[in-house]
Amino acid sequence: MSKYILMFFFLIPMVMPTAHAETITISGSTTVKKFIMMAAESYEELNPNLSININGAGSSAGFGQILDKRVDIGMMSRELTTREQSTIGDIERIAVAVDAVAAVVSREVEHAGLVQLTVETLAGIYRGQITNWNQLGGPDRAILLVDKDLHRGTRHVFAEYVLGSPTAPVASDAIILESNDDVATIVASSDQAIAYLSAAYVDESVHALALEIDGEVISPSIDNIRSGAYPIFRKLYLLVPRASSEHVQGFIQFVMSVKGQKIAARAGYLPIQ
Numbered sequence: 001m002s003k004y005i006l007m008f009f010f011l012i013p014m015v016m017p018t019a020h021a022e023t024i025t026i027s028g029s030t031t032v033k034k035f036i037m038m039a040a041e042s043y044e045e046l047n048p049n050l051s052i053n054i055n056g057a058g059s060s061a062g063f064g065q066i067l068d069k070r071v072d073i074g075m076m077s078r079e080l081t082t083r084e085q086s087t088i089g090d091i092e093r094i095a096v097a098v099d100a101v102a103a104v105v106s107r108e109v110e111h112a113g114l115v116q117l118t119v120e121t122l123a124g125i126y127r128g129q130i131t132n133w134n135q136l137g138g139p140d141r142a143i144l145l146v147d148k149d150l151h152r153g154t155r156h157v158f159a160e161y162v163l164g165s166p167t168a169p170v171a172s173d174a175i176i177l178e179s180n181d182d183v184a185t186i187v188a189s190s191d192q193a194i195a196y197l198s199a200a201y202v203d204e205s206v207h208a209l210a211l212e213i214d215g216e217v218i219s220p221s222i223d224n225i226r227s228g229a230y231p232i233f234r235k236l237y238l239l240v241p242r243a244s245s246e247h248v249q250g251f252i253q254f255v256m257s258v259k260g261q262k263i264a265a266r267a268g269y270l271p272i273q
Contacts, residue, residue, distance in 0.1 A: 024051070
């Protein structure tokens with residue numbers, strides 16, 4: 001045997017792949033995704049042989065994928081529909097945080113004097129009955145209406161409270177977007193847009209409108225969410241089969257731990273604890 005062949009055999013152990021890392025797959029609400037991505041990053045640091053793959057496909061998709069056993073964990077930012085309740089089977093629904101849904105406008109609209117709206121006015125805007133900001137004492141600009149896909153949990157919660165039904169139609173010229181990031185980007189770059197967002201996605205680039213309810217002005221602040229004063233809020237859920245793996249159960253325990261709940265607060269949510 002030549003020395004070159006011997007060298008080849010000696011090198012084999014050096015290039016053999018290491019053992020495959022365990023993988024957890026998670027899909028669903030983009031609202032929940034922000035918190036879970038941060039939690040996953042911390043958990044992977046504690047478990048270097050574990051990989052957590054997360055996809056923000058929307059609450060309805062998250063439910064369907066966990067039901068079909070295509071993922072290990074589903075994410076939802078709304079309550080179950082009657083049909084979902086009847087088909088959920090042996091899947092546990094775990095509340096992991098609380099979030100609000102806020103109507104948002106660009107800083108230009110805010111600086112023009114629009115800082116709060118009644119729920120009735122907000123409904124009028126989304127139904128297409130109010131089409132220019134000058135009808136509300138603002139600038140003479142057509143309102144650019146931004147809505148979300150019907151299957152999104154944030155849309156479900158907002159439309160149910162403001163329009164009376166999670167599937168209520170809005171003005172036909174509304175722009176339909178999917179993720180919270182996309183919504184925040186278009187509002188921040190426009191001087192005439194209105195949309196709604198998870199409160200955890202509201203940053204300095206947009207203004208969260210306060211709601212005027214019975215003469216009281218209520219902002220979507222953490223304190224008002226905690227007290228229940230701000231009315232458009234929801235629990236955020238993870239959907240987990242009761243017979244899930246040890247790795248999945250370990251991650252859920254981490255999310256619900258003191259450290260995990262501190263991550264929820266850091267992400268902008270109210271910890272469920």
